[in-house]
Amino acid sequence: MNEIMTRLRDLVGPAGWLDAPADLAPYEKEERGLFHGKARAVVRPADTREVAAVLKFCNEHRLPVVPQGGNTGLVGGGVPDTSGTQIILSLARLDKIRALDPVNDTMTVEAGVVLADIQNRAADADRLFPLSLAAEGSCRIGGNLSTNAGGINVLRYGMARDLVLGLEVVLADGRVLDTMTGLRKDNTGYDLKQIFLGAEGTLGIITAAVLKLFPAMREVETCFVALPDPKAGIELLGRAKAESGGNVQAFELTERRLIDFVLAHIPGTADPLAEKHPWYALIEFAAGDLGGALKAMVERLLERAMEDGLILDAAIASSEQQRKALWKLRESMTEAQKPEGASIKHDISVPVSSVPDFLARGAAAVEAFVPGARVCAFGHAGDGNIHFNVSRPLDWADDKFQALRHEMNARVHAIVAEYRGSISAEHGIGILKRDELPQHKDATALELMRTLKAAFDPNNILNPGKLLP
Ligand SMILES: Cc1cc2nc3c(=O)[nH]c(=O)nc-3n(C[C@H](O)[C@H](O)[C@H](O)COP(=O)(O)OP(=O)(O)OC[C@H]3O[C@@H](n4cnc5c(N)ncnc54)[C@H](O)[C@@H]3O)c2cc1C
Incomplete structure (x- = not known):
């Protein structure tokens, strides 16, 4: 080891240093195996000071x-070149929960705490x-904060950035920025x-955050409804928000093909409804103690929607076990696509009102480009965010299909642009979408992003080659 590496190692000690190839390997690639780099070493500091x-x-x-x-990012942002x-x-x-203040409704956590541990501590x-x-x-x-993660509850609570009151960040030159106040008002x-x-780690290293907490929910109703088409789904979403007084916390849309994939490839799953339908929504409502009124409201909503032809059938979970089974269908969708062969993915968003139009135009464009390609559209439609994935035609080889990735992305993203949508709704840019960014980002915005990067990281040591082309 040369002198520079020895001095770097001394800063973190043996417990914070890895350089044997076998130890580096899991850090050098992400879980899908799309990006694979080579690191000089892994440093694992114990605290902000290190x-x-x-x-x-x-x-x-x-x-x-x-x-x-946690290296679960989907755009290659956390792996080296x-x-x-x-x-x-x-x-x-850096895995400590530093404090929980139930009166201020805040939790102070270090950057390395696993998201589920934060949820459990709050509960x-x-x-x-x-x-x-x-x-x-x-x-x-x-990682969640650096990618501004989304997920299933954005509809009600916003993205990760909406859940933060304070941040501790180490800047490129080692200075520590401390805004860990936990204040809701600070102008x-x-x-x-x-x-x-x-x-995405290009401007500073987040070492801790003060997070917002919310009241725990007392009543939760989860339903799986069959829809004639996405337009009916978006109309149902509007009614659900209005009639529940804003108590919808998740609204996930999917076409039938994904349900077929899940039932075929994920053990322990079952169709919640007796017959097949073209589209579905998984909707979750949650509220405080309403004396059971949430269930009655959901039943009324679904009855009227059925009378008006917005839904074709529905199942409401009557136990936590049934609720989990419904969510398992949704959460297995990415996994269930793998055995179906190569898939070209798009994590896009458009205004919620444009989701049905986008879905129709996107599917038509894909089918015209590759006849037999299987569109698998699903996702957080309540936020206008669709995972518009496309599985290869049944009789194509994976390589032949993957070779069309850039052209397919360009065609789908061109439609997204017509709605002033985003080519990355929640996964970020990383390496995957870096070179496409300039076509879709306002030129002045991109210029200001570069100005910020130069101001915060003049020597370009922080995650170089990611996000900014
Ligand atoms: C099965 C599955 C489902 C997913 N579902 C969703 C979803 O619904 N919504 C969603 O938004 N994402 C989803 N993702 C993507 C991923 O989980 C998120 O991007 C997550 O926020 C990444 O967190 P991480 O700790 O794994 O970050 P990493 O992958 O380790 O890093 C992500 C990025 O942040 C940077 N970074 C990490 N930590 C820091 C830090 N402390 N300071 C500065 N920069 C840092 C990295 O350099 C990298 O650019 C999913 C991924 C998988 C595998």
């Missing part, structure tokens, strides 16, 4: 640093931390913490 010392040193020696949390020169900075050892205190996604058992809050100038949320 993160600051590492960054100061790396900045002085121009060592590129790739921050990593193939040069073998980048240092992975794992936040996994133990009779509170809710609403950020929820299928990777919650392994993603870490620093003292620029809201600096927002700049780091969703920045």
